[in-house]
Amino acid sequence: MAIYHSISLHNFTLPIKTNLTRPSSSSPRRFPAAALARTEPYWAAIEADVDTYLKKSITIRPPEAVFEPMHHLAFAAPRTTASALCVAACELVGGDRGQAMAAAAAIHLIHAAAHAHEHLPLTDGSGPGPKPQVRHRFGPNIELLTGDGLVPFGFELLARPIGPDGPARPDHPDRILRVMVEISRAGGSEGIVDGLHKQAEILDECSRFEFIEYVFRKKYGVMHACGAASGAILGGAAEEEIEKLRNFGLYAGTMRGLMEKKNSGEIENMIRKLKDLALNELEGFHGKNVELISSLVAEPSLCAA
């Protein structure tokens, strides 16, 4: 039986703005090699910090039968730049990295849970699509249950008063609650779950471009939008900044997802358009972090979607 190995879509709406204004020549669109060399360590450092935070949080403790596979599946899943973007957006608006760490970790855990359920050992690779390279240490029962354990644990990281490095939310519980709404929607009915639903729904239309775009937007774009908006909320951004960063995340995440499927001129065109749209949203932001965050689309090979 195949789970998820097809792509389909109803009620498709392109997310592209129709009245796009061309960005000015002072936009962060130009990205020389020297700038890339400066940005790479930034993303690597964020990823290492999120990993450290997760390792301290998901220690293997009783009940070991639960926490051992939870620890394994949390780190077996590929990293998502949606987590890193959460931290980068927080820093872009002047927040501290620590303010975004629990949210970045929660985003990774929800992404890891979806990855585990998309690749359950019972069903993984039996469909018509390409065979994924996923190594399974546990049986289907345990991987199903562990996915179910990761999602509430992600919310717990955000909600708890004490994190692995001390007080987790010294202030602003309203911001935390707002970010929880963002993450629950992006990880659920308005994002990943919708994307996987469409992907599972119809087996015959996996080559249709607009279906591919919809699925990648829902699976990757919405979670990146959530990551960017959440980081901005936690960093104390103004509403306008939050919305610009949300749009940046939507375009950047969809684009980075589509990079996996770069197999037609239509998709390559879409990737170019999304890159322009994404960079356009960064106009109005200033400082060295603009260059850092824009490298997510200027050089998408930096890390996986």
Place this chain on the structure above:
Amino acid sequence: MAIYHSISLHNFTLPIKTNLTRPSSSSPRRFPAAALARTEPYWAAIEADVDTYLKKSITIRPPEAVFEPMHHLAFAAPRTTASALCVAACELVGGDRGQAMAAAAAIHLIHAAAHAHEHLPLTDGSGPGPKPQVRHRFGPNIELLTGDGLVPFGFELLARPIGPDGPARPDHPDRILRVMVEISRAGGSEGIVDGLHKQAEILDECSRFEFIEYVFRKKYGVMHACGAASGAILGGAAEEEIEKLRNFGLYAGTMRGLMEKKNSGEIENMIRKLKDLALNELEGFHGKNVELISSLVAEPSLCAA
């Protein structure tokens, strides 16, 4: 392949206090028929209110492919008294019903998600255990995904500022965050997920009494403890009251779960002990609501676990 149709356990610890004091004769242990007639409508009214709240919250809206099965699975799952107990505990400590409604709904959704994953149409009923009576309207892909959508939606109900009847959290965001930690643990690694893990782990020991007790405590007891503690937190209870109600919920939920397996003298003895322990925790509470809440163990046939 069988998912969940066996019961097993390692590291078993009985939750029973060793220095139990016998309750005084003024305890709410005596439960005449007239009192039962008074309490039944109370639980029915709570259940109807939670249902109404859920129906207003999970409307079928775009994407319909997501919300239609979500609506279906949320109401196809049997109701849990853990939700009703959340409301009753809030009222017992002097809170308003509305303060506990989102938490009660979230508890039901997490219970419904676990129920959906425990009874996926792929695997349901193929194990050695009794065949469950679950009607499936959707295929395994959709029921797996829908379960994944229900959990974050439960957290969203708690986190969002506006509920179906207006402002959802007029104040006390700290109480909401605390309840989220309660619910994430009970629905995850410290409760349902641990219980199902143990149940899935070993196929050969399903008749061993202590395994049965552990699994029912984790599957039902911990979520009832969470419901009672959450209701008390939201109703503004003192810490001591919260802990007493948490214990009441643990004993009451485990006992109500074990009622399903009332097939040995050992289990019947345990049920009697748990009932005494539960009622003992209510000493110190006063007013008509003590009678109402104690009916959960005094007359467990009132509603399902």
